[in-house]
Amino acid sequence: IAGITQAPTSQILAAGRRMTLRCTQDMRHNAMYWYRQDLGLGLRLIHYSNTAGTTGKGEVPDGYSVSRANTDDFPLTLASAVPSQTSVYFCASSDGGTGELFFGEGSRLTVL
Amino acid sequence: GQNIDQPTEMTATEGAIVQINCTYQTSGFNGLFWYQQHAGEAPTFLSYNVLDGLEEKGRFSSFLSRSKGYSYLLLKELQMKDSASYLCAVMDSNYQLIWGAGTKLIIKP
Numbered sequence: 001i002a003g004i005t006q007a008p009t010s011q012i013l014a015a016g017r018r019m020t021l022r023c024t025q026d027m028r029h030n031a032m033y034w035y036r037q038d039l040g041l042g043l044r045l046i047h048y049s050n051t052a053g054t055t056g057k058g059e060v061p062d063g064y065s066v067s068r069a070n071t072d073d074f075p076l077t078l079a080s081a082v083p084s085q086t087s088v089y090f091c092a093s094s095d096g097g098t099g100e101l102f103f104g105e106g107s108r109l110t111v112l
Numbered sequence: 113g114q115n116i117d118q119p120t121e122m123t124a125t126e127g128a129i130v131q132i133n134c135t136y137q138t139s140g141f142n143g144l145f146w147y148q149q150h151a152g153e154a155p156t157f158l159s160y161n162v163l164d165g166l167e168e169k170g171r172f173s174s175f176l177s178r179s180k181g182y183s184y185l186l187l188k189e190l191q192m193k194d195s196a197s198y199l200c201a202v203m204d205s206n207y208q209l210i211w212g213a214g215t216k217l218i219i220k221p
Contacts, residue, residue: 042116042211043155043199058208090154099143099203103154 006104013081013111021076021107023091031094032074036087081111114138116212123218132185132215140205146185147199195219
């Protein structure tokens with residue numbers, strides 16, 4: 001593993017189903033983030049974690065939950081997917097210095 | 113509210129120079145970032161400005177004026193591989209990043 005790994009890269013999901021997007025980093029960064037990216041909109045922060053054991057809500061947290069049991073992993077869960085959650089999801093991490101973010105390759109989620 | 117504005121799309125010619133502008137209104141300011149994002153890929157860091165002035169890094173330069181709430185990214189000697197979206201983001205007083213919608217840059221031969 002080098003950097004940030006997200007899985008799955010792509011998924012089609014029926015509405016109402018539960019889905020977890022996985023994110024793992026090997027850079028030992030304290031801060032991790034989940035963003036969604038939709039056409040014509042800027043990246044929007046869903047949830048973040050400044051350090052293992054803590055999480056916080058971003059701009060668009062409704063319908064999503066996260067956990068941060070350790071430094072490396074930061075999964076994002078959709079408890080009951082809805083079509084408006086169709087998006088590309090990016091996980092990112094930061095070492096807290098300048099604030100530069102390192103992004104995973106993204107997970108494209110389609111909810112039907 | 114907080115707002116980042118940048119043009120939706122720009123077109124330029126290979127070998128030329130292009131300037132992508134970004135204006136912002138945020139609650140506090142702790143730095144401005146530019147990221148590059150090729151289609152279907154993740155954003156990657158280009159530059160960071162926290163003080164007024166020009167930061168040069170190879171073919172790319174970034175300028176900041178905090179009093180005007182304004183930044184630009186200058187790309188010189190354009191190459192076809194520079195075709196991408198360029199994202200402007202500002203870190204606010206809570207150290208959260210506010211993102212613009214991105215500028216899609218199309219390079220023509």
